[in-house]
Amino acid sequence: xxxxxxxxxxxxxxxxxxxxxxxxxxxxxxxxxxxxxxxxxxxxxxxxxxxxxxxxxxxxxxxxxxxxxxxxxxxxxxxxxxxxxxxxxxxxxxxxxxxxxxxxxxxxxxxxxxxxxxxxxxxxxxxxxxxxxxxxxxxxxxxxxxxxxxx
Numbered sequence: 001x002x003x004x005x006x007x008x009x010x011x012x013x014x015x016x017x018x019x020x021x022x023x024x025x026x027x028x029x030x031x032x033x034x035x036x037x038x039x040x041x042x043x044x045x046x047x048x049x050x051x052x053x054x055x056x057x058x059x060x061x062x063x064x065x066x067x068x069x070x071x072x073x074x075x076x077x078x079x080x081x082x083x084x085x086x087x088x089x090x091x092x093x094x095x096x097x098x099x100x101x102x103x104x105x106x107x108x109x110x111x112x113x114x115x116x117x118x119x120x121x122x123x124x125x126x127x128x129x130x131x132x133x134x135x136x137x138x139x140x141x142x143x144x145x146x147x148x149x150x151x
Contacts, residue, residue: 009111014070030113039124096122
């Protein structure tokens, strides 16, 4: 079942990110939001709302004005189940396709906040290296699992 309200909510979310509207991004992410990224070899990174917002604030404080464009977004499917809705989409990151599932909390049939963002990407090694390199700079608590760690 396609949900126009989910697509509209995603468009609003992407618009907020495009202009680094921190208040709108903060309101869009649920307090219990977690971004869970995995790659094709099984490396996984989990990032909380607080960690996401810290990154956005640093970017804006450093003179950044955008998180990039969203012309590459291709909506694959939407579905509503119980009090949740999912938007599955495809993007191209650094020339490689990535798949996403944004899970929204729903109220009265409308999306209210994003509670999870799942993605499958080609390779998270660069992100993992960046997180490990900045652990002393406020990125403590980011959960990283290796495909070989068994964790």
